Amino acid sequence: MTELLYRQLGLTDDEYQRVCDTLGREPNRNELAMYSVMWSEHCSYKSSRVHLRKLPTEGPQVLVGPGSDAGAVDIGDGMAAVFKIESHSHPSAIEPFQGAATGVGGIVRDIVSMGARPIASLDPLHFGPLTDARNRWIFEGVVAGIGQYGNSIGVPTVGGEISFAEPHTANPAINVMCLGIAPADRLIPSRSDTEGNLLVLIGATTGRDGIGGVSVLASATIEEGSEENRPSVQIGDPFTEKLVIEACLELIEGDLLAGLQDLGGAGLTCAVSETAASGGMGAEIDLDLVPKREAGLEAFEVLTSESQERMLAIVEPAKLDAVLEICRRWGLLTAVIGKAVPGGRVTARMDGEIVVDVPARSLADEGPLYERPMQAPDRARPSASDPTKRDIDVREAFLRVLGAPNIASKRWVHEQYDSLVQAGTVVGPGADAAIIRVPGTQKGVALSSDGNGRYGSLDPYLGAAHAVAEAARNVAATGAKPLAITNCMNFGNPERPEVMWQFAEAVRGMSDACLAFDTPVTGGNVSFYNESGDSAIWPTPVIGMLGLIDDYHLVVRTGFAGEGHGIYLLGETAAEFGGSEFAEVVLGEIAGTPPALGLAREHSLHELLIDAAAKGLLASSHDCSDGGLAVTLAECSMASGLGFDVALPGDLHPLEALFSESASRAVVTATPENAGALESLFDGAGVTWLLIGVTKGLEMKFAGVFSIDIEEVRSTYEDAIPALLEGRSA
Amino acid sequence: MTKVGVITFPGSNDDRDALHAVELLGGEPVSLWHADADLHGVDAVILPGGFSYGDYLRTGALARFAPALASVRDFAERGGPVLGICNGFQILCESGLLPGALIRNRSLRFICCWVDIRVESTDALITQDLRAGDVLRIPVKHGEGQWVASEDEVKRVEDEGLVAFRYCGPDGSIDDEHNVNGSVGNIAGLRNARGNVAGLMPHPEHAVDADLGPTGGKPLLAALIAHALESVG
Numbered sequence: 001m002t003e004l005l006y007r008q009l010g011l012t013d014d015e016y017q018r019v020c021d022t023l024g025r026e027p028n029r030n031e032l033a034m035y036s037v038m039w040s041e042h043c044s045y046k047s048s049r050v051h052l053r054k055l056p057t058e059g060p061q062v063l064v065g066p067g068s069d070a071g072a073v074d075i076g077d078g079m080a081a082v083f084k085i086e087s088h089s090h091p092s093a094i095e096p097f098q099g100a101a102t103g104v105g106g107i108v109r110d111i112v113s114m115g116a117r118p119i120a121s122l123d124p125l126h127f128g129p130l131t132d133a134r135n136r137w138i139f140e141g142v143v144a145g146i147g148q149y150g151n152s153i154g155v156p157t158v159g160g161e162i163s164f165a166e167p168h169t170a171n172p173a174i175n176v177m178c179l180g181i182a183p184a185d186r187l188i189p190s191r192s193d194t195e196g197n198l199l200v201l202i203g204a205t206t207g208r209d210g211i212g213g214v215s216v217l218a219s220a221t222i223e224e225g226s227e228e229n230r231p232s233v234q235i236g237d238p239f240t241e242k243l244v245i246e247a248c249l250e251l252i253e254g255d256l257l258a259g260l261q262d263l264g265g266a267g268l269t270c271a272v273s274e275t276a277a278s279g280g281m282g283a284e285i286d287l288d289l290v291p292k293r294e295a296g297l298e299a300f301e302v303l304t305s306e307s308q309e310r311m312l313a314i315v316e317p318a319k320l321d322a323v324l325e326i327c328r329r330w331g332l333l334t335a336v337i338g339k340a341v342p343g344g345r346v347t348a349r350m351d352g353e354i355v356v357d358v359p360a361r362s363l364a365d366e367g368p369l370y371e372r373p374m375q376a377p378d379r380a381r382p383s384a385s386d387p388t389k390r391d392i393d394v395r396e397a398f399l400r401v402l403g404a405p406n407i408a409s410k411r412w413v414h415e416q417y418d419s420l421v422q423a424g425t426v427v428g429p430g431a432d433a434a435i436i437r438v439p440g441t442q443k444g445v446a447l448s449s450d451g452n453g454r455y456g457s458l459d460p461y462l463g464a465a466h467a468v469a470e471a472a473r474n475v476a477a478t479g480a481k482p483l484a485i486t487n488c489m490n491f492g493n494p495e496r497p498e499v500m501w502q503f504a505e506a507v508r509g510m511s512d513a514c515l516a517f518d519t520p521v522t523g524g525n526v527s528f529y530n531e532s533g534d535s536a537i538w539p540t541p542v543i544g545m546l547g548l549i550d551d552y553h554l555v556v557r558t559g560f561a562g563e564g565h566g567i568y569l570l571g572e573t574a575a576e577f578g579g580s581e582f583a584e585v586v587l588g589e590i591a592g593t594p595p596a597l598g599l600a601r602e603h604s605l606h607e608l609l610i611d612a613a614a615k616g617l618l619a620s621s622h623d624c625s626d627g628g629l630a631v632t633l634a635e636c637s638m639a640s641g642l643g644f645d646v647a648l649p650g651d652l653h654p655l656e657a658l659f660s661e662s663a664s665r666a667v668v669t670a671t672p673e674n675a676g677a678l679e680s681l682f683d684g685a686g687v688t689w690l691l692i693g694v695t696k697g698l699e700m701k702f703a704g705v706f707s708i709d710i711e712e713v714r715s716t717y718e719d720a721i722p723a724l725l726e727g728r729s730a
Numbered sequence: 731m732t733k734v735g736v737i738t739f740p741g742s743n744d745d746r747d748a749l750h751a752v753e754l755l756g757g758e759p760v761s762l763w764h765a766d767a768d769l770h771g772v773d774a775v776i777l778p779g780g781f782s783y784g785d786y787l788r789t790g791a792l793a794r795f796a797p798a799l800a801s802v803r804d805f806a807e808r809g810g811p812v813l814g815i816c817n818g819f820q821i822l823c824e825s826g827l828l829p830g831a832l833i834r835n836r837s838l839r840f841i842c843c844w845v846d847i848r849v850e851s852t853d854a855l856i857t858q859d860l861r862a863g864d865v866l867r868i869p870v871k872h873g874e875g876q877w878v879a880s881e882d883e884v885k886r887v888e889d890e891g892l893v894a895f896r897y898c899g900p901d902g903s904i905d906d907e908h909n910v911n912g913s914v915g916n917i918a919g920l921r922n923a924r925g926n927v928a929g930l931m932p933h934p935e936h937a938v939d940a941d942l943g944p945t946g947g948k949p950l951l952a953a954l955i956a957h958a959l960e961s962v963g
Binding site (some may be wrong): 152328 | 750841842914931
């Protein structure tokens with residue numbers, strides 16, 4: 001019977017044997033359930049760890065690196081920015097609203113469990129095309145779920161890119177990112193290291209929801225009939241989450257906690273074993289003391305339930321009364337469920353009997369580790385065609401690209417998010433990077449999330465490097481200095497050698513780019529098994545970049561800021577259409593290779609943008625990426641309602657000048673008074689630059705090519721997504 | 731200095747922002763707690779935005795039973811200034827201090843955006859320094875902000891001039907296009923007959939700091955602070 005059970009729970013024969021060897025006996029049913037969740041791909045990173053090790057993770061700015069609930073970066077004045085990204089793709093694929101909502105809940109608790117107040121969220125989302133009814137259902141449900149949960153807990157949602165691609169039809173990539181702020185000396189460890197300290201469960205009751213969420217759901221592919229796994233999706237209660245946040249922050253402020261960890265994937269099993277293992281302790285818990293949602297829960301259910309809105313606090317006995325009083329004041333349920341004991345074993349009792357007795361480290365740290373086979377695909381990618389040889393109307397192509405769902409306005413989404421609460425949002429959704437001011441200071445934290453699956457599908461190394469470069473460029477475009485990243489690796493089935501090769505390549509690309517920009521990796525998440533049948537998602541590493549600007553009053557915005565400002569194109573443009581938005585939308589192809597990326601050149605551009613912003617020389621600034629120069633100029637123009645008159649670089653075909661996605665470029669403007677100083681700065685930085693025109697009037701004018709009213713472009717840009725949702729043609 | 735109390739209910743989100751705004755505008759912010767019937771001698775009370783009690787049952791429906799709210803009712807009856815913002819407006823309607831009710835937006839979706847509102851009545855404490863027709867730029871963020879009432883009630887509210895604000899275009903024009911949530915008569919906010927109690931769906935506390943955007947909320951909160959001491963009977 002047991003043999004069948006371990007396979008059902010997702011353990012292999014070898015892994016089961018390893019459990020038996022660890023224990024010196026066969027595990028009982030409860031222990032088996034615990035190993036199956038802790039050794040799942042989602043919790044143990046068994047396929048990815050050998051690769052992730054190669055990432056750069058150190059730097060003077062890093063206060064807490066990978067391995068904690070979230071990373072932490074020094075932002076000066078004794079403050080830490082705490083941030084982390086996670087995926088909630090599998091639950092969202094089968095129950096979009098709750099899947100996405102509980103994703104937000106989980107990442108927010110990760111930030112709180114570090115001792116930080118969550119001050120902003122970003123949600124990078126990748127869906128299948130909205131022409132499909134089921135994709136619309138997923139899209140609307142995910143957005144509503146994020147909105148409902150994030151809005152209810154009072155954490156502003158300030159950005160996150162949204163894209164659409166066929167491979168996401170069955171497998172949306174739903175990533176959630178959160179930023180918190182805390183005094184650096186008050187970060188709380190997720191550790192139980194003192195004998196006799198009490199384990200206090202705070203928050204919601206424990207029920208049967210989310211059992212096996214990390215194993216049968218998150219660590220397996222989505223197939224026909226996956227809807228039957230809906231009970232593995234957790235149900236969110238943002239009201240309780242809000243109380244948990246406020247109570248925990250009050251406990252931390254009162255110096256009442258020795259440790260804190262949220263209950264997320266793998267529930268109580270994970271929280272108890274990880275806190276014990278990292279503190280070199282064991283733990284004794286009594287499952288009868290866990291507040292339950294219903295009678296009759298079995299031990300393994302209590303141990304692996306992923307019921308939301310629960311935290312495990314490690315409390316010195318002398319401080320228990322104060323802890324309970326604060327939780328009572330916030331109307332929260334609390335229960336002392338056990339204590340830290342020496343010896344390193346986790347034991348659990350139920351009905352007076354010992355039902356679990358295992359080494360904590362064997363669950364948390366000593367899971368299997370795989371070097372899975374890797375194989376580059378042998379099929380040749382079709383080469384990209386040359387659009388300049390074709391008869392393409394430039395004006396029409398311009399409108400098609402601006403109205404493509406990947407490029408078009410995401411206002412329909414952003415307006416469903418409260419982006420203002422906490423009164424810190426200097427720049428909100430829809431910009432290159434969001435800027436959140438640090439309470440009580442002039443500082444601003446910049447946040448951007450970027451991932452480009454299309455580039456990744458053509459070259460996973462370049463796809464990842466581009467994602468880091470674009471995220472850093474977005475941050476630098478505002479004037480903030482990129483400091484560190486968190487990452488969410490969205491991939492297919494790691495048991496397939498091609499997927500594993502993609503993963504290794506992406507890690508290599510990310511690593512090279514992070515080293516070049518001095519933006520170490522502070523943590524992240526790996527989401528494998530994003531495939532159905534033989535169709536996997538494109539390799540999509542999503543990069544969450546965190547930056548800092550010393551004075552948020554100096555933040556430079558996207559929109560043109562006044563008439564008669566010189567418009568400069570920074571960087572070099574070549575005919576690079578591989579994987580571009582134009583190639584997909586106008587040529588109908590995803591082919592060739594992504595644009596080349598010179599990391600040193602890219603870094604010089606970042607430094608230049610930051611320097612020019614600090615000197616106050618930029619009137620506006622915008623990164624040039626998806627959709628090329630055409631989209632960049634149009635966005636600058638629509639952001640402020642001010643037009644432009646530009647002459648495209650003469651040595652290029654207009655299609656190349658407008659739609660090539662050559663990397664390491666930006667468009668900035670300057671007032672006539674600042675033009676001279678800015679041009680000297682360009683020359684000194686060794687960045688290629690070209691004065692291409694001037695801000696002017698109410699139309700977008702590409703001299704000698706075409707002109708168009710801003711409002712005509714705006715209506716295409718704004719209406720594209722609402723039209724798709726309403727089944728109209730835009 | 732005018733002491734402005736902000737009541738924190740379980741699930742309040744904009745309470746800290748309201749306290750911050752009061753401080754920024756020169757008032758003395760006082761944090762009040764839903765379970766505490768003592769208003770600690772404040773000169774004005776703000777019921778802040780958020781999702782008190784998770785919006786469970788109905789928005790604002792549970793908050794009206796809070797001990798602090800009984801005191802707010804007495805305070806308002808004595809002429810004390812009370813301002814309900816968003817969820818606070820919903821609570822005022824639920825508790826009968828203002829007429830009508832707030833239901834789900836016409837779009838059935840949450841909406842967060844900047845809107846323009848036109849000052850209709852200057853007989854509210856918070857609008858007395860403005861002129862009828864003034865247009866204020868201010869954000870909304872709500873899922874249930876569509877104000878409705880029975881026909882008779884709407885007529886009474888209009889006849890008695892209790893409409894404090896309407897959603898409008900940038901030039902002050904009242905039309906359906908700018909009715910962000912479908913409220914009857916574009917109504918964005920109301921006052922009581924005496925003028926000491928007012929409520930609105932838009933968030934003045936999020937429109938006071940030029941570093942973050944337009945400042946259409948500033949005159950409303952500034953008036954609350956400036957005139958609170960004159961008001962308590």
